[in-house]
Every structure is written in C-alpha cells, then in structure tokens.
Amino acid sequence: MLDGVRRSCVESPDRNAFFIRDRFYSYRAFAEAICAIEDVLRNNFAEERNIGILAYDDLETYAAVFATWFAGKTMVPLGPSSPPDRNARIIEEAGVKVAFSSRSTEGLAGPLTRYGTDFVCTANLALAGAVPETRRISEDEIAYVLFTSGSTGIPKGVPISHGALQGFLDAFFALGYQIDANDRFLQMFDLTFDLSLMSYCVPLMIGACAYTVPSDGIKYTHIYRLLEEQDITCALMVPSILAHIRPFFSEISLPQMRYSLFCGEALYDDLVSEWSRCIPNALVQNVYGPTEATIFCLTYDCHRECANKTNNSIVSIGRPMQGTGVLLIDELLRPVGTGEKGELCLSGRQLTPGYWRNPEKTRDAFFLHDGHTYYRTGDICFSDPDGDLMYCGRLDHQVKIQGYRVELSEIEHHVREITGLNQIAAVTCPDAAGNTTIHLFLENYRGEIPDLIAGLKTRVPPYMIPAKIATLEAMPLNVNGKIDRPALSRRAQNPS
C-alpha cells in the first residue's frame, strides 16, 4: 500500500490527491507534507511506537497518517468531537506520548494533557523532502489501533497490522473494480472509523483523488453537494446518509456514479431500489465487516434486473472476500448447517491479533477451529444454498448508530455512574428518517435531564447521546423480573 501511494506521489505529482473544503491538493503537496511530519518523527520521537493523530479534516492530518506509516509507526486517531476524557483514556491505554494536530496546540489543557503527551502542531512545518523514502514493512507491524464502544464503559482497542490492511486492499482490488486515476472517491468518515481507510487508501494507491467531508456540520448536505458538484464516481457510505436525502430522490440524478458501496448498518431493499434509480450507471454493493476484521470482508452485489436476496427486507451481506473464511456456529461453538441460524465468525488475513492489552476480552471473542483462529462477530446470520449470508440480528445489545458501533450497555454504564440509578435501559427507536436512535428510560429519576445529558457529553461521543430521555415511575418487567426491553422499544415508538 505504501509503495502504491509513494508511486502516485512520484509519477503524478501534479494530479490531485485530495479535495478538502473546496480546495484541491496535489500529490506533490501531499508528499511534501508527509516528509515534513516524518522528519519530525524521525528526529524527535524515534523510539515512540503509537502516534496520536487528532482527526481533523485537512491535508496535514492525512499526511500525518502516512508519515506515521512511512516512519514505521502505529497511528492512533483521536476524534476531536469525542469528549476529552474519552480521548485521554485512549491516550493512556495506547501509551500515546506524541500526537499530531493540524491546529494550534497552544493552550491545549485539561484531560488530553494528563498523560504528558507531546502535542505537535503540523501546520507550517519546515520542508524536509519531496517524496517519502520506500519502507519495508513487516506484516506483523501494527498500522493502527482503533477504539470502539466497550460494554463495560471502557473503549476497546482493536490493533490492525499492515498485513491485515494489505490483506483487505488485496481482497478489495481482487473484486475487480474498474477504477483508475480518473475516478473521484468520496471520503465521508471520521478517521476514527475504519471505513475511512478504504475511502482514502484506495484512491491514493491508484493516483486518484479523495473528496473529503468535514467532521462537523450537517454531513448529508456536504455529501450530496460533493456527489453532485464534483461528479463523484465511487462512494462508500452508511445507509443512514441515504435516509436523509431520500425525500429528494426524485430530483437526484447522478449518472457519473459507478460504484456505490454501503457498510456499517443494515441496508434495506426498498432504499436500494429507489437509490438505484438515482445512479443508473452504478453498481450498488452491500459490504460487511467488523473493525476486528479490517474495514469489510463480505460483499454482495445488488441487482437491477431482478430482486435482491433479503431477510426481513435487509439486503444480504453476501460472501467472503479473498483471504477471509466464514463459519456459523451455535452456542457450543459447533458449525450449523445451511439455512440454520448461527453466530457469524470470521477467519483469515484481515483479523486483528486480539484486543489491545485485553487478554480477557480477546479470549471471549476468539476461538480455534480446524487450525484457524475465528473472531466471533456477535451477528446472527444464516447461509443460503448459494453461500450468501443473510443477517438476522445481534446476540447482544450492540447497535449501529450512523454506522458507528454502540454498546447500549456502555451508555447504561455511564448513566448508572452519573445518576446512581440501577433501573435504567437504553433501547433503540427509528427516527422520522428511519435511522436508528437511542431512547433512554429511567425509573424514578429525580434529577434534571439536561444535567444527565451534560454528564454523558463528557463521557461518550456525540452519536451515543440518547435522542430522547424519559423517566417512568416503574419500569415494565418481564416474567423473569428483568426489565422488559421489547416493551420499552414499543413504548419508544408509540409514546402515549
């Protein structure tokens, strides 16, 4: 991958690498920014391994990612809209002693500086070379560590090696997309979300341009503007973006779109048919994969001339990409038969070696079968006779909000800590656009809801903040005396 990006810098310095906030940036400018930051790393932080990167939307931030890799180090992205305490926790967990920020680091205080991390501003660094040197990277070297929602309140670190990342990229290109340097790629994801990696690594490897979306503001309007005004040809998106522009589908025509990929959330069939009419020349694909298996590892090509395979109106998640193995198991870890539901487990080149410094969680999530290590996704699926996988639901209380993984128990953990209450439950409820939101129910909460929200904002990222909070005199209980979550879900959808 790094060779490919370097080649793009060398062979096409005048081509555009990025389109960020209405400006184009050439491969030359990108390469120079990488060299400048790599220089800082080599001269001042040679012994550091894990490098923090504040995930802003600008050239220097992307350059910092690649500078980290060219310098043989591991990148740990930090979300600027995440609460400082959460980032501080990640910094400590991952031992991040140096972090790059494209914005001024003067006056940076509070939890972020608790660990003694050196924050280095990457704006206006001295030029240090035109093109990064080639690097031999061993497969086992960790490229990045991403932190995802942890059910006990502590984010879980997922390390991904260069071997796994290359495994994804090899498998991606093996799918046979007809793409080249003239394609225009949408990059809509926070850099803390692994889907961003496909969106920027793929175009950079082939000399194409990545069109990015700011992390603040209204995403879907920025995205639509890029799709239309910049003639985007390849876009990986989460389905909830489409849900927002759905009312306008009849006015949307994007004949230049060639590949429209969806990931991160269940993809509904009716949304696909309607969207397909807006992009008559594109292949629509549903792709699937947890962070633990690098970006995505299953794909399903949607059809125009015949019906898609669906289960409960959710489009099939398809078949494994090259290098990935699939197994469906029952609770006793035994494989189930075709057509039978089981937990989806993944093996192969794209797997993480295990959770960051968490042998317990790793033991729970990985097992050996037939000489291969499998990761338990927690997704329940069945395989049809063709080998296409159909998604049925979750084993646990993990949900997807705007494509982000959210453990409802993580939210409940924080609410418990803030309120001291035990009888609480977070359930999901579709909003007016059809996207999943979180409704929080509390039993006999005597405090102020705004205070609770303020407390949550210091602990969890914006997408984990409940859309609605309600206090009840008594929680509905099921026959086992446990909180009746389905009843709460129904109540959320039909408040009386």
Added chain:
Amino acid sequence: MTMTPEQILAEVTQVFRQVFGNPSITVNETTEAKDIPEWDSLNHTTLIAEVEQHFRIKFSLREIMRFQNVGDMCTILRTKLGS
C-alpha cells in the same frame, strides 16, 4: 407585502426555537449547524420543512444542499418572498 431582512431573520429565529425546543436560541446570518448543539441531520430536515411551511415557499434540492449558514437560507428566502 415584502418583508425586511430583519423581519425574515426574526421569523426564522422563531422557527429555530420551535424546532429545537429551545426558546433562548439566537441566530444571525453567520450561524452554522456546528454553532447550535441541537442542530443535527434530523433536525436540519425538520427545520427546512418548518421554514417552508411557515413562509409558504418551497426550496429546491440544490438550494437546500447549499445552505452553509442561516444567512444563505435568508438570502434565498428574500428572493422567494421579495418579488
């Protein structure tokens, strides 16, 4: 009856307060989504719909997608209401 820019902004402010359920919100021409915590993707859609209903006009898709701030919305409103 042509409305003045101030009148338009005042009425837009009312709609904001209603949609976001916050009577103390103030907006000006440069206010953007990131300035108001309640202003997310879903509320954005509701906001547009409520503004359309309040002023009895319809925005085109392109106009909506181009709103960077309240000022952009007011400019388009002035055009639609003015003549």
